[in-house]
Amino acid sequence: MSSGISIGVVGGGAATVCLIDALARSEGDPGGITVFEPSPHLWRGRAYQVDTETLRVNAPPDDMSVRAGDPGHFERWLETRDRVTGVRQGVDRMSGARFAPRPVYGAYLEESAYAALAELRRKGWRVDIIGEAVTSAARLADRVLLRTGPGSSRAFDYVVLSVGGDSPKDVYGLGGTPGFVGDPYPVSGALGDIGEDEHVAVIGSGLTAVDIVLSLVSRGHQGPISLLSRRGVLPGVRQRPVHVELRHLTPDRMRGTAKGRRELAVEDVAAVLRAEFRDAGADLDAVIHEIIRVDLEDPVDRLRRQIDEVDSPRMGLRILQRAVPETGPDVWPMLREAEKIQVLRAHYRTIMSLCCPMPPGSAAVLLELVEAGQLEMFSGLLDVTPAEDSGFDVLAADGTAFRADRVISAVNAAEGRIPAGAMPLVTSLIRARAASRHPHGGLQLARATSRLTSNGRPDPRLYGLGNIAAGTLFFTFGIPSLVDRSQDIVAAILEHSATVQAARGEAEPVAA
Incomplete structure (x- = not known):
């Protein structure tokens, strides 16, 4: 068993799958990797958990591959699944492009993760999965100590924070109010008790709001649905895919x-x-x-x-x-x-x-619902309050007011907001001056390596991947971006490790 470098990864969602796939295909000496993930959605994260297959990813297969340099990886996986199941899912009725069900993509993430871990084990790596939350960290001389509870800690040569995004915001303080759904995922459970004739108001107009509308309709919902937001901006509609090769903006x-x-x-x-x-x-x-x-x-x-x-x-x-x-x-x-x-x-x-546009087939369903009078969109939302008897009173800037039976939050967390579950860990790093907040959200990172920085100095032992890089980076959550960042992180870790090993070798006395 190798005694090489040790890597601790905090978080076990889609970003971590990209990271371990990159590590499995690297040429570094074997070491050990430990993934900490307390949720039951290992590898899938919140977005791709087991749920209704009405939900679709919003990009074609070549934009959803977790493997660097192999955009066809997910598409080949889908084709294999098609042959086994005899069903080809997710073909868009308007563009002919394929937008896989999100639970199916979650299965791809799971299989990719376990295949990568198997490859790492084959190469001699030690692999551990720990179902606990990391509560704090301490920066040692040449290691990082991660604590998961009283008296429980592990030290690593390198640590990657891959903590994902936060849950939806409760903008109007409706948490705990009967009839309010604060987190719509999984929709198969969260929306299960909504009556088919009830008036449902959805706060937000992004991709999560689209998910909610499509899910309600697929369940046979007949009542009115209102999309409420301040600006009324829906996701764009994805055009028929055409290959684009950038020449200048690279x-x-x-x-x-x-x-x-x-x-x-x-x-x-x-x-x-x-x-x-x-x-x-x-x-x-x-x-x-x-x-x-x-x-x-x-x-x-x-x-x-x-x-x-x-x-x-x-x-x-x-x-x-x-x-x-x-x-x-x-x-x-x-x-x-x-x-x-x-x-x-x-x-x-x-x-x-x-x-981050929606599939055209999803857009067509929204338009059909609007034209049928079942779906309305309201911008200039001012307030949503619990009604005295039951339901909720909605008020818009133009004076529009109505009563809704149910309210569902589809308001995404602020970009770069540190997830509540990760705040104790992040706070401990900031207090130890091992990390610093970015004024636009997330943590300060070095662009080329994704190393955490404090006082402008990148730390070769600490890295950030995904939404925690918001502020430093403009786009942090798409799979292609996660794949690119994962490659950078693996390369930076292996380069630093090689440099340390070379320095140690030069420092060792030559035997007489």
Whole structure:
């Protein structure tokens, strides 16, 4: 059994699957890896747990592979499953693209995780899975001590924080009120007791809200459904997939543009973006117009227009959807701070709605429900309060007021908000000056390595993966982004380990 490096991973969701797959395909000497995950959703996380297969991932298979350099990994897995089950699930009725059921993707994550762990064991690695929460950490001279409870601790050479995102926000303080659903997942359980004729109000209009509406309808719900939000911005509608190969807006080209400079201006990025659009024959102005007018266009009109553009040959949105997750994490840290703030305040949620679009078949169902009068969308939401007898009173900015029987929260946690369960651990690292909060959320990280930083100094023993990198990185949660970051982390750990081993070898006296 090898006595090589030891790696502790806090969290066992989709991001960790990407990490251990990258580690299993690395060339480093064998060591030990320990994964801490207290929830029953090991490898699946909250998003891909066992649930109704009405829920779909919102990207085609080649954007959902956990294996670096192998975009066909998930698609081949699906094809094997199709042959075994005799059923081909998730084919979109409008675009013909495949959007797998989320529980099926969760099964892929599980199988990929166990296959990677088996490969690590074959190479001589020790593997441990511990179903406990890490409550605090201490930075030792050359190790990191993780505590899981009174008197229980383990020390590791390297630690990766992969703690996922937080649960939905209870914006209006409705927790504990009869009829309020604070967390809609799994929908098969959370929505199970809703009467088919009840008026359901959903707070939020993002992908979670879409999940709720589709799930209710698939269960035969006949009552009215209201989507409530401050802006009324639905996810964009994904166009028919067309392969996009970035030529200019690539991580390497952007690093070259920034070489010798402390920071980039938005104009610098815009110049590269214009070159990308020009070479592809795409219309950058049309995409800018799409972003700017989101608050000026009626949500239903926007939904209908984007459905009509599913087969559009125009490449603008497709380029944006490729560039943001692929190059965004490298470009974002280079931008001037004032311009980051401006983008976050003015355009972040709009860009995310376009870069994380829903399948066109899902959009078509929403439009059908609107046209049938069952679904309404309300923007300018002001308040939701428990009614005196039962139900909830809803008030919008335009004076619209109505009574709903049930209210479901689909409000995502603030970007970069540290999950409540991970706060004690993060707080212990900050107090020990081993980590520092980023002003835009999450923790401060070194862009190239994902090492945690404190006072501007990257720590080669501590790393962050996924949502905890929000603020430092613009796009943190898509599978392609997680795969890229996982590669960077594994490479950084192995490089540092090799450097330490070489230094130790040079320091050892030569035997006479």
